[in-house]
Amino acid sequence: MGLETHFGHSVVTTRIDAVLNWARKNSIMPMPFGTACCAIEFMGLVSSQFDLSRFGAEIVRFSPRQSDLLMVMGTISYKQAPILRRIYDQMPEPKWVLSMGVCACSGGFYDNYCTVQGIDDIIPVDIYVAGCPPRPEGLIEAIMKLQSERIGQETVLARPRPVVSLPVASRDREGGAQETVRH
Amino acid sequence: MNETLQQIKERFQEAVAVESGRDGDVVVMADTRSARGALLEVIGKLRDLGFTVLTDLAGIDYLQYPIQQPGRFAVTYILSDLKRRQRVRLKAYVGAQDPVLPSVTHLWQAANWLERECWDQFGIRFEGHPNLKRLLNHHEFVGHPLRKDYPMRSRQPLSENDSLMDEMVVRLRQKGLLLPGIEAQLATPGVRVSDHGEEAAPGSPSFGARGGAASAAVVERITALPGVLGEPEFYRDLHTELMFLNIGPSHPATHGTLRALVALDGETIMAAVGEIGYLHRGFEKSTEVQTYNGVIPYTDRLNYVSAMMNNFAYCKTIEKLLDIETTERTKAIRVVIAELSRIVDHLVCIGANLVDLGALTNYWYLFNVREKAYDIFDRLTGARLTNSYGRIGGLARDFYPGCGDDILRVLKETEKAIADVEQLISHNRILLDRLTGISAVTAEEALSRGWTGPLLRASGVDYDVRKAFPYDGYEQYDFEIPTGTVGDTYDRFFIRFYEMAQSARIIRQALAKMPAGPIFPDVKTAALPPKDDTYNNIEGLMNHFKLIFEGVKVPPGELYDSYEAANGELGFLVVADGSGKPFRNRCRPPSLLAYAAFPEIIEGHMIADAIATLGGLNIIAGELDR
Numbered sequence A: 001m002g003l004e005t006h007f008g009h010s011v012v013t014t015r016i017d018a019v020l021n022w023a024r025k026n027s028i029m030p031m032p033f034g035t036a037c038c039a040i041e042f043m044g045l046v047s048s049q050f051d052l053s054r055f056g057a058e059i060v061r062f063s064p065r066q067s068d069l070l071m072v073m074g075t076i077s078y079k080q081a082p083i084l085r086r087i088y089d090q091m092p093e094p095k096w097v098l099s100m101g102v103c104a105c106s107g108g109f110y111d112n113y114c115t116v117q118g119i120d121d122i123i124p125v126d127i128y129v130a131g132c133p134p135r136p137e138g139l140i141e142a143i144m145k146l147q148s149e150r151i152g153q154e155t156v157l158a159r160p161r162p163v164v165s166l167p168v169a170s171r172d173r174e175g176g177a178q179e180t181v182r183h
Numbered sequence B: 001m002n003e004t005l006q007q008i009k010e011r012f013q014e015a016v017a018v019e020s021g022r023d024g025d026v027v028v029m030a031d032t033r034s035a036r037g038a039l040l041e042v043i044g045k046l047r048d049l050g051f052t053v054l055t056d057l058a059g060i061d062y063l064q065y066p067i068q069q070p071g072r073f074a075v076t077y078i079l080s081d082l083k084r085r086q087r088v089r090l091k092a093y094v095g096a097q098d099p100v101l102p103s104v105t106h107l108w109q110a111a112n113w114l115e116r117e118c119w120d121q122f123g124i125r126f127e128g129h130p131n132l133k134r135l136l137n138h139h140e141f142v143g144h145p146l147r148k149d150y151p152m153r154s155r156q157p158l159s160e161n162d163s164l165m166d167e168m169v170v171r172l173r174q175k176g177l178l179l180p181g182i183e184a185q186l187a188t189p190g191v192r193v194s195d196h197g198e199e200a201a202p203g204s205p206s207f208g209a210r211g212g213a214a215s216a217a218v219v220e221r222i223t224a225l226p227g228v229l230g231e232p233e234f235y236r237d238l239h240t241e242l243m244f245l246n247i248g249p250s251h252p253a254t255h256g257t258l259r260a261l262v263a264l265d266g267e268t269i270m271a272a273v274g275e276i277g278y279l280h281r282g283f284e285k286s287t288e289v290q291t292y293n294g295v296i297p298y299t300d301r302l303n304y305v306s307a308m309m310n311n312f313a314y315c316k317t318i319e320k321l322l323d324i325e326t327t328e329r330t331k332a333i334r335v336v337i338a339e340l341s342r343i344v345d346h347l348v349c350i351g352a353n354l355v356d357l358g359a360l361t362n363y364w365y366l367f368n369v370r371e372k373a374y375d376i377f378d379r380l381t382g383a384r385l386t387n388s389y390g391r392i393g394g395l396a397r398d399f400y401p402g403c404g405d406d407i408l409r410v411l412k413e414t415e416k417a418i419a420d421v422e423q424l425i426s427h428n429r430i431l432l433d434r435l436t437g438i439s440a441v442t443a444e445e446a447l448s449r450g451w452t453g454p455l456l457r458a459s460g461v462d463y464d465v466r467k468a469f470p471y472d473g474y475e476q477y478d479f480e481i482p483t484g485t486v487g488d489t490y491d492r493f494f495i496r497f498y499e500m501a502q503s504a505r506i507i508r509q510a511l512a513k514m515p516a517g518p519i520f521p522d523v524k525t526a527a528l529p530p531k532d533d534t535y536n537n538i539e540g541l542m543n544h545f546k547l548i549f550e551g552v553k554v555p556p557g558e559l560y561d562s563y564e565a566a567n568g569e570l571g572f573l574v575v576a577d578g579s580g581k582p583f584r585n586r587c588r589p590p591s592l593l594a595y596a597a598f599p600e601i602i603e604g605h606m607i608a609d610a611i612a613t614l615g616g617l618n619i620i621a622g623e624l625d626r
């Protein structure tokens, strides 16, 4: 880039946290865990009209081992749940989770025998995006929020993050079988 | 139709009840509680009469149904005669105790997964089925959720996914890839796999559902024996061993929810088995507690790429049950929007498929115009993707002023984009090499597998619901049904270009003579009153209130109706009990039968080809798993 031409031989001092957060914030590598309709809106988000690359987050990695933002987009069924948990566990720290759409956030209107009532029963979530599906603008807002409020809060020594203690007894509204998410 | 009815009546001579259904289809009732074999006989006779295609197979649980039925459960077979364009609904009743029917998998390949689904959801066994495992629910699931006495919110978490090795071993054995040594090992008790068709007694613990326990043991045995997996002679000096690989469910090309376990020799797939249900979200159960209009948002999420087609398909079924006719304007609007949705669906299919094949550029071309179509949908319905635009008897709202012009403008841009993409790819040697001759499916095979829509047409059968059972005034429009010749991935892929051109033709014709008038017929008991009335006079308000809160009262009865959705024949089998909520809401998803074939048609091809094949099938998980 030729920064030397502007700065010459000068030195910039800063904190290591600040540099790391600055880099992380502007080069998010999302792992799209798209299972349903919401994933179609994600396709809209990364294509030219909404263009996620304006926010430095367009390099989609389909390997959890190369990504730092898990985007859960779509309904998670009990059959899918162990896989989601495994993908999350495979991601290296530091990592963030975005829950897109009411299905991922709370089960949505699929309040029935096969749907997990919110992925926070299985993995910790950093940001929830409402909508069914959320509009791409909503997702962009969520990513900007994540950049300013979560990723910017990191320190090398400790990071604030939601804690989910496992196993979790999930919400059970009308009797039914005793549910405990096992791992 | 009467002629067919007569023919069938003569053929059966009082042995089974034959009547004419409300939809004009013939209904044959077979009480198979005492004589199970009778069912196969009836089916055989119907096949002789020309009803050679199994369109759907679905269970119904009549517990608490207000009208007395001969048995608690019924399995409905929808048989179609594509030549004469007729359908027969065959109902086989079974009792509550150990419901069992003979399997029809030897007659149609489509029956395989349909029967598995029926077993999974209702616990109706099919004697002679080669692999009666659960299909949609996970392997640790206990009970059968679509039974009326299964509580809707009784959730059952899963601890570990099925390894699928039990099915894989059966498949390897069928393909002669298993050495005799392991055959003996597998024959020992405790490692019985689920090909219980011949040996295991029905009702014994290993029967059906629980493949999981056996499979773990099988995997252990296999891995414990070095070199047990067979290799064909010509590979032997290469010392290749079969390698097992899971493609999906979390894989970019499987769109998050499809899974295939493949046995690889190098990069060639020697054997494959599939698993679905990762997006099973209980459409059929959830909608039983919704009013008829309340089901519409759920239908959006079946094939969510062309949501409005599902709305219309569902509304059409209920309208037929209610015996009401939609207005001319509604019909024309539905045609325009449905065809535009078909174009969007095909754009997404082609764009995504090309991305999977590594041709990223086209994606931008196609998705830009897709966004423009979404802008119209957005303005028309308030949502980009899940529009809920249909209403029973009509539409959520009329076209906004200038909507037709917007559509024509977008159509023009879309055609330009499609032409650009076609230019980019149709002579691209790499792409052609990757598509031509891959996973070819003949017409007979496609019919036996229950394929419909673009897939069936790619195999050379010109069956299209719009022509075979015209609705919404499709008979007035001038359009053709493109067909393929070979039925390979190339045909399945490129046929969508031709279909889009035909859709554009239909849209132009429909917009040119768009009739004026109301969007709801004057039927107070079913059609929502105009918003003006709802807000400004008391009758309108009350009528609206009753229709929304109690639901449209549909008189008892049942019928199957179908619609040409983007992926093929989207059917609904609805049982009404006189209340405002459907008693049973069966959706016949075209994707299910397409994906059922996937593991078999990729065998012998490379992994990369399998990805191309999957893209060509255009499986939409919401519709596949419901």
Ligand code: SF4
Pocket (backbone or CB within 6 Å): A036, A037, A038, A039, A073, A074, A075, A100, A101, A102, A103, A104, A108, A131, A132, A133, A134, B301, B386
């Ligand atoms: S939130 Fe809505 S759009 Fe998203 S996956 Fe769920 S049903 Fe589909």
